[in-house]
Amino acid sequence: MVTKLGLIGLTEGNGHPYSWGAIINGYNKDALAKANWDIIYNYVRKRDISEFGFDNIKISHVWTQDNIVSENLASAINAEHVVQNYMDMVDEVDAVIIARDDYENHLEMAKPFLEAGIKVLVDKPLTLDLSELIYFKNYLLNGQLMSVAGLRFAKELDDVKADIDSFGKLQTIHSSVIMDWEKYGIHIIDGVLGIINEKPKYIKYVSDGAGLYVVGFESGLTWTINTLGNSVKTFNIEIWSECKRATVEIQDNFSMFRRMLYRFVKLVEENKVIYNPENTLISIALLIAGKISRENDKKIILDELYSQLGIEG
Incomplete structure (x- = not known):
């Protein structure tokens, strides 16, 4: 049937x-x-x-x-x-x-x-x-x-995910995505959070010029997200750590x-269920927090959102 x-x-x-x-x-x-x-x-x-x-x-x-x-x-x-x-x-x-x-x-x-x-x-x-x-x-x-x-499931990220333990302590991640935060931010959020095993601690909107957001983690890792508006198509992630660096441009939509x-x-x-549904809650909480940060020009600590969602911070 x-x-x-x-x-x-x-x-x-x-x-x-x-x-x-x-x-x-x-x-x-x-x-x-x-x-x-x-x-x-x-x-x-x-x-x-x-x-x-x-x-x-x-x-x-x-x-x-x-x-x-x-x-x-x-x-x-x-x-x-x-x-x-x-x-x-x-x-x-x-x-x-x-x-x-x-x-x-x-x-x-x-x-x-x-x-x-x-x-x-x-x-x-x-x-x-x-x-x-x-x-x-x-x-x-x-x-x-x-x-x-x-x-989150892009082929171009397979090697990084498989070898992430060999990177050692992650220091910084830079990422760029076309269009706006509301509709396209989730692309890069799910892509990056699919690589690392850590919840974001805070997010701060920094600049109108390139739609720049800064995300911080308890470990000290800092992640920047550029939303580029009407630009050349890009879904780009760059990772630096104590031991390695990697640059990934994601193109294979199919x-x-x-x-x-x-x-x-x-x-x-x-x-x-062969994915973790809690990841959706975390990703959308970060997306919501980024919007609030931009609209109110302040750093948003995610613990309160996590608490309302019943997620351990």
Whole structure:
């Protein structure tokens, strides 16, 4: 029996319904070429057929706010059904992917499915509201909700993760990401926190020039995050330690998305949690704290947020 997924999209500048849908269902070359997502079309057409699809699970239903887009999306990713209201999926699918990065609407869209006992994958960032994060917490921890940036699973970080013990004491990390803190900060947050085994202690917004944030840790490690706005695409991480240095430029979107979706598929089909849901709470707490720091021009100590979330600081 095939497990049925619902797919909800689309937001401006975010083609995840097409890229994630193609990874799960395969794709129709002609329909995808007409979708005006050339970046996605160009990287999926270069992948081997063996890299598409998962056993016994398919996206069967799609919804976007534009019926013409919905029809094109369904054709592009070989989905059978277009629904007129995403709520129509509640009784039709086994799990749902909300492939939209408008975090302001995530709670409203996810809530009916979560409260119906349906597993949900929500595009990042999950939220920038602490009260919403507290609502989501139990669903995250009990394995009904997943929300994580694909960059946490980037192939380019594999060597660093495998050899991190050989670095010795980490001294500083510098990172840069395109666009703004609210929507793109979570990429680099999940990428870096996926490397190190330590919770951030504080965050301070420093400069408007390059959207510079400084994150500190109990160990003395300092991490800078530059949000570059409308710049050349970059997801860059540089690490310095007592013994080594490493520079990583992350470019392989397909592989990081497939690795993330693999984890969601395992969650849906086997109820296996092969990631740490508490990491989402930590990452979003840092994202929220960074926004507060910028808006109030002060250093934010994360202990209070951790306490409200029931996380040990």
